[in-house]
Amino acid sequence: MTLWLYALQRGSALILAPLVIAHLALILIASRDGLSAAEILARTQGSVAWAAFYGLFVVAAAVHAPIGLRNVLRETTPWQGRGLDLAMVLVFFVMLALGLRAVVAVVGT
Amino acid sequence: MGRIVRQELDVSIWRGGPGGAQGAFHRYRVPQRADQTVLDVVTWVQRHLEPALAYRFSCRVGMCGSCAMTVNGRPRWTCRSHVGKVAPGGRLEIAPLANLPVIRDLATDMTGFFEKWQRAGGRFVPTLSRADPPVRISAESPQRKAADAGIECINCGVCYSACDVVRGRPDYLGPAALNRAWTLVNDERHGDVPGVLRAVSEDGGCHACHSQGSCTAHCPLSLDPSAAIAGLKRRTLLDLIGL
Numbered sequence: 292m293t294l295w296l297y298a299l300q301r302g303s304a305l306i307l308a309p310l311v312i313a314h315l316a317l318i319l320i321a322s323r324d325g326l327s328a329a330e331i332l333a334r335t336q337g338s339v340a341w342a343a344f345y346g347l348f349v350v351a352a353a354v355h356a357p358i359g360l361r362n363v364l365r366e367t368t369p370w371q372g373r374g375l376d377l378a379m380v381l382v383f384f385v386m387l388a389l390g391l392r393a394v395v396a397v398v399g400t
Numbered sequence: 401m402g403r404i405v406r407q408e409l410d411v412s413i414w415r416g417g418p419g420g421a422q423g424a425f426h427r428y429r430v431p432q433r434a435d436q437t438v439l440d441v442v443t444w445v446q447r448h449l450e451p452a453l454a455y456r457f458s459c460r461v462g463m464c465g466s467c468a469m470t471v472n473g474r475p476r477w478t479c480r481s482h483v484g485k486v487a488p489g490g491r492l493e494i495a496p497l498a499n500l501p502v503i504r505d506l507a508t509d510m511t512g513f514f515e516k517w518q519r520a521g522g523r524f525v526p527t528l529s530r531a532d533p534p535v536r537i538s539a540e541s542p543q544r545k546a547a548d549a550g551i552e553c554i555n556c557g558v559c560y561s562a563c564d565v566v567r568g569r570p571d572y573l574g575p576a577a578l579n580r581a582w583t584l585v586n587d588e589r590h591g592d593v594p595g596v597l598r599a600v601s602e603d604g605g606c607h608a609c610h611s612q613g614s615c616t617a618h619c620p621l622s623l624d625p626s627a628a629i630a631g632l633k634r635r636t637l638l639d640l641i642g643l
Contacts, residue, residue: 294636297607301637362608366568 296358303355310348335397342398349390357382407432407490409483411441413453414495415505423502425493426450432490438471438478442494442506455506462620465556469506470495475561477620497561499570513557513574520577521599524584525591535589547586550579550628552621559615559625571604575615575625578606582628585635597636606632 321331335341357379364370408429416423428445439457446453457467462480469478471486472493483492500508528535537544559575560566566574573581581600584590600606606629615625 293603293605293607294601294640297633298637298640366565 296361299354300358303351306347306351307355310344310351313344314348332397337400338398342394345394345397346391349387349394353383353386353390356386409441409487410491411445412493413442413445413450413506415450415453416502417504418502425495432483436483438469438476438481438483438486438492438494439467441483441492442469442478453506454504456508463554465554468497468556468558468561470498470561475558475618477556477558480620497557499561499563499566499574500557508557510557513560513576514555516573516577517555517580519599519602520573520581520605521592521596522577522580522584524587524589525595527589527591537588541588543586543588546631547583550583550623550625553579553623554621556620558618558620562614562618564612564614565608565610569604569608572608573600573605575609575629578609578632579623579625579628581606582631585632597632597639600632601636606636609633 360382361375361379364375409432411428411430412425413428414423415426428449430441430444433440439460442453442455443457446455455467455469457479458464460467460479462477465477467478468475470476471478471481472491474486475497476486478494483490486492494506496502496506496508500510500513503509539545539548553576555576557576559579563572563575565572578600581596584596585593590596609626609629611626611630613626616623616627619625
């Protein structure tokens with residue numbers, strides 16, 4: 292289980308690294324060009340490519356963050372054991388649901 | 401000890417029982433001498449001022465690994481730490497090793513430290529008997545070189561005391577035990593490499609390491625436990641994905 296969590300966290304980090312760079316670049320380009328929300332949505336709605344990009348982003352972030360948070364909490368607080376593990380599973384589902392909801396809002400027609 | 405060269409050292413030594421119970425630093429004036437080690441200072445205090453001072457040492461020449469203490473905030477072998485180098489201002493603060501339970505004063509309980517060597521699969525499992533001829537292993541093989549790089553560890557506990565992950569997670573195996581495990585993974589004569597890889601992949605194993613490298617920075621033998629742990633992480637990951 293520990294090894295699997297380690298592999299999942301490193302694997303998701305590998306996926307996230309280029310996606311985060313692309314995401315940040317995208318923010319800079321979109322805001323510098325002064326695109327309105329409507330103009331952005333016109334480009335993203337119905338786009339399979341944007342859905343795949345941000346869908347993968349959300350899944351990787353939802354996997355990555357709770358594993359790291361669990362490690363931080365285990366090392367810095369007395370919170371250990373099953374309760375913490377279940378809470379982190381909940382964090383995973385909450386992040387996944389919120390993230391996918393945002394993706395649907397941006398690419399849905 | 402050599403002749404008295406200058407003046408007195410201002411020495412604070414931790415005195416106290418288990419768990420820091422009623423513990424405090426006590427100050428002593430100790431004559432400064434040429435070529436004086438921190439162990440010389442502790443021994444002088446015990447022989448002249450505090451006969452009940454508890455501390456541990458054996459060989460006095462950096463062979464046995466029993467005299468490690470926290471000197472001016474850093475874990476060190478006291479027998480190989482010259483006062484002139486570690487306390488040029490003549491002020492010494494000597495405490496027991498961190499991350500280990502204190503028995504009394506400067507003596508720590510190493511039981512948990514050695515139990516973790518066992519937990520990490522540190523026991524050699526032979527594949528041959530004494531009736532078999534010795535295995536011929538090239539000293540130049542990459543595996544043997546990786547094993548040789550960590551094999552000189554003398555279990556002094558300095559890396560364990562310097563490790564911030566051990567401080568945060570007392571169940572973490574620690575750099576010394578994992579360094580031992582890595583030498584066995586690379587020992588072609590060892591009969592249970594999968595067992596070692598399983599042991600170091602348990603909760604509190606090599607994957608808990610933050611790669612801060614404090615172990616490597618403090619090792620008195622200049623070994624590199626941090627690289628050994630990185631090797632274990634790599635090896636377990638490759639095993640998991642079948643490479």
